[in-house]
Amino acid sequence: MIDDVFKALADPTRRQLLxxxxxxxxxxxxxxxxxxxxxxxxxxxxxxxxxxxxxxxTRKRGREKLHFLNPVPIREVHDRWVSKYAExxxxxxxxxxxxxxxxxxxxx
Amino acid sequence: xxxxxxxxxxxGRGAMTVFEIYIKTSPERLWEAITDGxxxxxxxxxxxxxxxWTPGSAYRAGVPGVIDISSGENVEVDPxxxxxxxxxxxxxxxxxxxxxxxxxxxxxxxxxxxxxLRVTHDQLPEGASSELFGGWPMILSGLKTLLETGEDLTxxxxxxxxxxxxxx
Numbered sequence: 679m680i681d682d683v684f685k686a687l688a689d690p691t692r693r694q695l696l697x698x699x700x701x702x703x704x705x706x707x708x709x710x711x712x713x714x715x716x717x718x719x720x721x722x723x724x725x726x727x728x729x730x731x732x733x734x735x736t737r738k739r740g741r742e743k744l745h746f747l748n749p750v751p752i753r754e755v756h757d758r759w760v761s762k763y764a765e766x767x768x769x770x771x772x773x774x775x776x777x778x779x780x781x782x783x784x785x786x
Numbered sequence: 787x788x789x790x791x792x793x794x795x796x797x798g799r800g801a802m803t804v805f806e807i808y809i810k811t812s813p814e815r816l817w818e819a820i821t822d823g824x825x826x827x828x829x830x831x832x833x834x835x836x837x838x839w840t841p842g843s844a845y846r847a848g849v850p851g852v853i854d855i856s857s858g859e860n861v862e863v864d865p866x867x868x869x870x871x872x873x874x875x876x877x878x879x880x881x882x883x884x885x886x887x888x889x890x891x892x893x894x895x896x897x898x899x900x901x902x903l904r905v906t907h908d909q910l911p912e913g914a915s916s917e918l919f920g921g922w923p924m925i926l927s928g929l930k931t932l933l934e935t936g937e938d939l940t941x942x943x944x945x946x947x948x949x950x951x952x953x954x
Contacts, residue, residue: 679808703803735804735904746804753923754807757931757939 679732680758683751686731691716692724696733699747706742802908803919807926810900811933813893817866819933820891828938829928831855831921832948839863845871849947853877858886867893873907880915887911887918903929 686692691714698713699705711721725745728734735748809816819825823834830847833855837845841863848854858872869891875881888909894902905926907919928939938945 703801732806732808735806737804746802748804748806750805750807750923750926753927754930757924757927 679751680755682731683733683755686727686733687752689724689727691720692728695721695724695728696747699734699745703746704737704744706744710745801910801912801914802906803910803922805905805907805919805922805926807903807930808896808900809903809930809933812899813866813895813901815933816893816901816903817869819929820869821865825932827948829932829944830925832945839865848876853947858889861888875918878917881918884911884914884918887914 694714695710698710707718707722707725710725711718714721725734729736732751733748735746737744737746811819819829821835821837821839823836826847827834833847833849833853835845835847837843837860839845839860841860843860843863845858845860846854847856854876856873856875856877858874860869860871862868862870871889871891873887873889875884875887886909887907890904890906890908892904892906894904896902903926905922907922910918924939924944928944931937931939
């Protein structure tokens with residue numbers, strides 16, 4: 679599953695589709711197609727990959743099929759991969775910033 | 787289940803968000819984790835929930851004396867498959883402005899040993915603050931971690947209200 683997420687994210691068009699859904703959630707294929715310089719077939723193909731990775735989910739409304747961003751797998755990647763490697767640094771830097779600011783306050 | 791009824795638009799409030807996750811657990815354990823106040827604290831920012839979980843009953847989520855998170859009604863209670871709640875966010879001025887929204891939990895068994903959990907947060911006012919639904923990915927990721935490993939997810943912020951809000 680996580681391989682599918684990384685694979686799906688490793689393409690600029692698919693990342694753009696996620697950004698479009700982040701801007702406006704619940705869009706039809708026709709609406710998304712108008713925002714990308716690509717054929718309907720191409721957009722549909724990319725959406726299928728995103729759906730397979732669980733990053734996009736669909737619902738029907740009447741005769742329309744709407745596409746929604748599902749950010750949960752990205753959160754899982756963050757919790758499993760990003761926080762483990764990046765956050766000790768982020769925490770250290772936040773601590774450093776706080777120390778420096780307190781130092782500045784003392785000087786005043 | 788037809789998707790159609792998820793699209794009722796009440797007073798022009800039709801915006802919705804959908805969150806899905808696969809968890810290696812049984813529907814019964816998943817239902818318990820959603821409705822048990824103590825379990826809930828372990829993956830929901832340290833925030834517990836209280837209700838008797840009968841159809842039409844009220845619920846309240848928060849940390850007593852520290853912060854109110856949400857309240858509402860359990861509109862449909864169908865263990866271990868489906869829970870529909872009205873959701874009034876209470877934790878900030880901005881989210882309170884959204885008024886009454888709706889949260890639908892759906893549990894679908896997948897394969898022999900897993901479930902798909904789908905949380906639909908809808909009846910959101912147009913242009914609703916993303917703060918209103920932005921916490922779901924972290925909550926669901928924490929829920930998965932708890933059920934699959936028995937451990938708490940300790941990403942910064944994930945338990946910010948645990949121990950009475952003493953998280954720093």
